[in-house]
Amino acid sequence: MSTSLDIRLFGGLEIRRNSELVALPQSKKTRALLGYLILKGTPQRRDALCELLWEIPDDPRAALRWSLSKLRPVVNDEANERLTADRERVAFERRGAEVDVMRAEQACAGDLAKRSREELLDICRACSGTLLAGLDLPSQPAYESWRLGAQERARQLHLRILNELIGRDGGDAAEHTALMRRRVELDPDNADAHLDLVAHLVAAGQRGDAEAQAEVSRKMLAAVGAVDDARFAAALQGKAKTAEPPKQAPMPEPVVPLHQDIRFCTASDGVRIAYATVGSGPPLVKTANWMNHLEFDWESPVWRHAFRALSQDHTFIRYDSRGNGLSDWDAEDLSLDAFVNDLKAVVDAAGVERFPLLGISQGCAISIEFAVRWPERVSKLILYGGYARGWRHRGDPDAITQSEALITLTRTGWGRDNPAYRQVFTSLFLPKATPEQADWFNELQRITTSPENAARIIEAHAVIDVRDRLGLVTQPTLVLHARNDARIPLSAGRELAMGIPGARFATLESENHLILEQEPAWPRMLAEIRQFLAE
Numbered sequence: 001m002s003t004s005l006d007i008r009l010f011g012g013l014e015i016r017r018n019s020e021l022v023a024l025p026q027s028k029k030t031r032a033l034l035g036y037l038i039l040k041g042t043p044q045r046r047d048a049l050c051e052l053l054w055e056i057p058d059d060p061r062a063a064l065r066w067s068l069s070k071l072r073p074v075v076n077d078e079a080n081e082r083l084t085a086d087r088e089r090v091a092f093e094r095r096g097a098e099v100d101v102m103r104a105e106q107a108c109a110g111d112l113a114k115r116s117r118e119e120l121l122d123i124c125r126a127c128s129g130t131l132l133a134g135l136d137l138p139s140q141p142a143y144e145s146w147r148l149g150a151q152e153r154a155r156q157l158h159l160r161i162l163n164e165l166i167g168r169d170g171g172d173a174a175e176h177t178a179l180m181r182r183r184v185e186l187d188p189d190n191a192d193a194h195l196d197l198v199a200h201l202v203a204a205g206q207r208g209d210a211e212a213q214a215e216v217s218r219k220m221l222a223a224v225g226a227v228d229d230a231r232f233a234a235a236l237q238g239k240a241k242t243a244e245p246p247k248q249a250p251m252p253e254p255v256v257p258l259h260q261d262i263r264f265c266t267a268s269d270g271v272r273i274a275y276a277t278v279g280s281g282p283p284l285v286k287t288a289n290w291m292n293h294l295e296f297d298w299e300s301p302v303w304r305h306a307f308r309a310l311s312q313d314h315t316f317i318r319y320d321s322r323g324n325g326l327s328d329w330d331a332e333d334l335s336l337d338a339f340v341n342d343l344k345a346v347v348d349a350a351g352v353e354r355f356p357l358l359g360i361s362q363g364c365a366i367s368i369e370f371a372v373r374w375p376e377r378v379s380k381l382i383l384y385g386g387y388a389r390g391w392r393h394r395g396d397p398d399a400i401t402q403s404e405a406l407i408t409l410t411r412t413g414w415g416r417d418n419p420a421y422r423q424v425f426t427s428l429f430l431p432k433a434t435p436e437q438a439d440w441f442n443e444l445q446r447i448t449t450s451p452e453n454a455a456r457i458i459e460a461h462a463v464i465d466v467r468d469r470l471g472l473v474t475q476p477t478l479v480l481h482a483r484n485d486a487r488i489p490l491s492a493g494r495e496l497a498m499g500i501p502g503a504r505f506a507t508l509e510s511e512n513h514l515i516l517e518q519e520p521a522w523p524r525m526l527a528e529i530r531q532f533l534a535e
Contacts, residue, residue, distance in 0.1 A: 005075065005082075005097035009035055010154070011129025015074060022074055029053050030067040032135045032143065034075070037083070037092035038099060039150060040295065042262045044090050045326060048293070051447040052143050064090075100126040104157040112164040117171065120161050124182070127158045142443040146299040159186055166196075173204045188220050191228065198235040210236060262294055262326065265349035268341045269333055274326035275319035275346045279311030283355040284533070286310075287343055287363035287370070288321035290457065291448045295326070300444065301437045302430070305517035309526055310358075317355075319346045323457055324449035334460040339366045340373065347377065356380040356533055361488065361513065364388075364496065365466045372472045381477040381500075382529055385485060385513055387492035388499060390464040394492075403462065410455045428487050429513045437516060470499030477503040478532040480525060482510040504532070 008014040013031050015022040024031055033053055037044065050060030068085055075082045080095045094102070103123050107115055131154040137143050162183045166176070180197040187193050194217035201210035214232055221227045260276040267273055276294045297303040310316050322331035322342055331338070343366060347355065357378050359367030364386020371378040387394075391403045409424060426433065426441045433441065449457070477500045481493025490507065497505035506528050508521040515522050 007038060007097055007099045008126070009038065009099065009101050009131055010127050010133075012133045013135060017077075024074060025067070025070040027067065027070070028135060029063070029137065030070055032132075032137055032147075033064075033067050034071050034092070035132050035135055036143070036146070037090065038094070039101070040092075041094065042091065044295075046085075046088060046090060047329075048295075048326070048447055049090060051443075052146075053137065053140055055139065101131060101154050101157070104154070104161060108157050108160050112160065115164075117165065117168060120165050121175075124158070124161055124165065124179070127154070127161070131155075141439045142296060142447060146296070149299040149304065155186055159183065162186070176200065177204065177206075184217070191221055191231070194221060195231055195235040198232070199238050202236060202238040260294065260298060263349070264326075265345050267322070267338070267345045269331075269338065271322045271331045271333075271338075271342070272328045273319055273322065273342050273345055275317060275350065277315055277317050277350060278307075279314055279316045281314045283350075283352040284310060284314035284316050284358060285343075285347060285350075285352065285355045286316070286318040286358045286360070287367045288319050288339070289359075289361040289363035290461065291324060291444060291454075292318070292320045293325040293444060293448045294318070294320055296444055296447060300440050301434070302441055302444075302514060302516065305522065306515075306526075310529075313530075315352075317346065317350050317352065319343075321457075323453045329450060329453055334456055336365065336369060336460075336464050336466075340369045343367075343370050344374070353377065354379050356382065358382045358384070358529075359386055360384050361386055362461045362464070365390075365464045368466050368469055368473060368496075368500075371475055372469045375474050378475050380533065381473065381475050382480070382532065383477065383493075383496055384480040384515075384525070385482060385488055385493070386479075386496060387488055388465070388467045388470060388495055389492075390462040392462040393465050403458065407455050407458050410458065411451055430516070431486055431511050432519070433512070433516060434518070467495075467499065470496065471501065473500045473503075476532075476535075478528065479503050479505045480508060480528060481505075482508050482512060482515065482521065484511040485513050486511060487513040 004018060006016040006019070008016075013024065013035050015024065024034075033049065036049075036052070046061070046064060050064055054060035054063045068083065068090065072083050075092070075097070080093075082093050082095055082097060084091050084093065100123075104127055107120065107123055112120070131151045132147055136147065162179055165171075166179050166183065177197075177200065180193070180200055183193045184190075184197055194213075198210050198214045198217065201207075201213060214236060218227055218232065260278045262274060262276045264272050264274050274294055276298075298307060307316065307318075319342070320327040321339065323329055323334060327342075354377055357367045357371060357380070359365075359382070361384075364383040365388060367378075367381060367383065368388070371381055391399050406424070425445060426438050430437060430441055445454070477497075479493055479497040479500070481488075481490050483490055485493075493507075494505065497503045508515060508525055510519055510521040512519070515525050
């Protein structure tokens with residue numbers, strides 16, 4: 001018999017089956033696993049889930065099996081096997097299940113103005129509380145990074161719906177006051193939200209409440225240096241602004257949908273490749289590079305600023321290289337030819353015929369080879385932090401010795417629970433990272449691939465050599481490189497730009513291999529890319 005599930009993720013995790021509250025497992029990690037699977041909505045690798053939620057001494061695979069055994073009776077029924085698992089992946093399918101945050105996401109994905117007031121109010125009531133409240137796991141930094149990111153996106157969805165309701169006519173004064181108070185709670189640093197609430201209370205004849213709210217608001221805004229005495233005086237006269245007529249607080253820009261669309265395709269040798277699309281507009285394709293994971297990259301403080309910016313005006317397509325992330329790990333062929341054919345399989349499966357191609361690090365050589373083989377498919381090339389020849393072809397004895405030592409370290413220390421091994425790599429890639437960024441990058445390495453695969457990929461990249469292909473590139477090309485990149489020298493970027501006819505070369509002031517959000521180099525890099533794409 002089919003049953004309906006009502007799943008609440010705001011305020012914690014609560015499930016009702018046919019309106020009856022369902023008892024959930026007591027294990028916080030088990031409940032966190034369920035919340036994660038529900039929000040992801042796509043198959044997840046077992047090994048990635050183990051790394052995400054359990055420490056190695058806990059026997060993660062056994063813990064995952066135990067958790068799944070406890071969750072199946074909670075969400076499955078005779079007609080709907082919602083929680084499924086095979087030897088490699090675990091998935092939650094939302095058949096017959098209504099999820100509170102999905103209602104908010106679906107509403108914001110369309111035109112909110114076309115939604116009825118009653119529907120939006122109902123969604124707001126369902127969005128009370130913090131997403132996944134109480135399901136924090138401080139000892140699991142990768143999970144925590146994802147959870148905090150999910151909470152922020154859910155908050156933005158709620159704010160968009162509140163702003164739509166507050167800007168409409170209709171509804172009684174008490175309801176309007178409640179909506180405005182809720183907006184202040186969700187966006188406590190927004191001075192306009194505070195001032196609008198004070199002015200509204202005055203206009204509603206609640207002078208005492210307005211003065212009390214003004215005092216509270218002043219204290220809250222003082223913490224962020226946003227107190228404006230003249231504007232508060234105007235608000236207490238029933239005006240939310242000074243020096244201009246009152247107007248509705250601006251709507252926040254549309255947020256990227258909570259979920260990427262992750263799909264799978266098959267390369268020419270049968271290896272399964274995971275790819276993701278997000279955003280709308282003309283396509284922009286990113287070639288896979290060293291250590292990708294479609295899900296953890298999207299949530300990470302290392303990558304998320306770049307991916308969200310690039311998906312604002314484009315349908316942004318990226319994928320996990322064979323041997324890591326959500327793609328098949330047991331790939332025999334890790335050659336340049338195989339990497340190029342993986343990119344071909346992804347763009348064919350995504351249905352994009354002609355597109356600008358973004359290569360980062362090792363992805364630059366793959367992008368160049370693809371552009372030469374299929375020039376009709378690539379409109380422009382953007383190459384950042386890359387090289388034409390791997391370290392075995394650069395003639396630098398010190399670099400070869402260092403890289404060979406890294407391969408040995410990878411095989412012996414990559415999978416260990418001691419992050420000191422992985423910190424060596426983090427220091428090379430991101431010497432100026434914040435503690436949060438460094439911790440996340442440490443975890444990414446452990447989650448993304450196996451020690452043996454990591455060593456094999458390093459060796460495969462070492463022998464890449466596309467120098468003879470540079471002169472065959474016909475597309476407009478932008479080459480970007482960090483001046484003091486500790487991983488790939490600036491000379492490698494110059495070699496790319498000098499070899500590609502008409503390529504433009506720009507140097508970014510950074511010591512990091514990946515430009516981080518807090519660096520002055522990031523807005524310049526983004527401006528260079530956007531200008532180049534617009535030309």
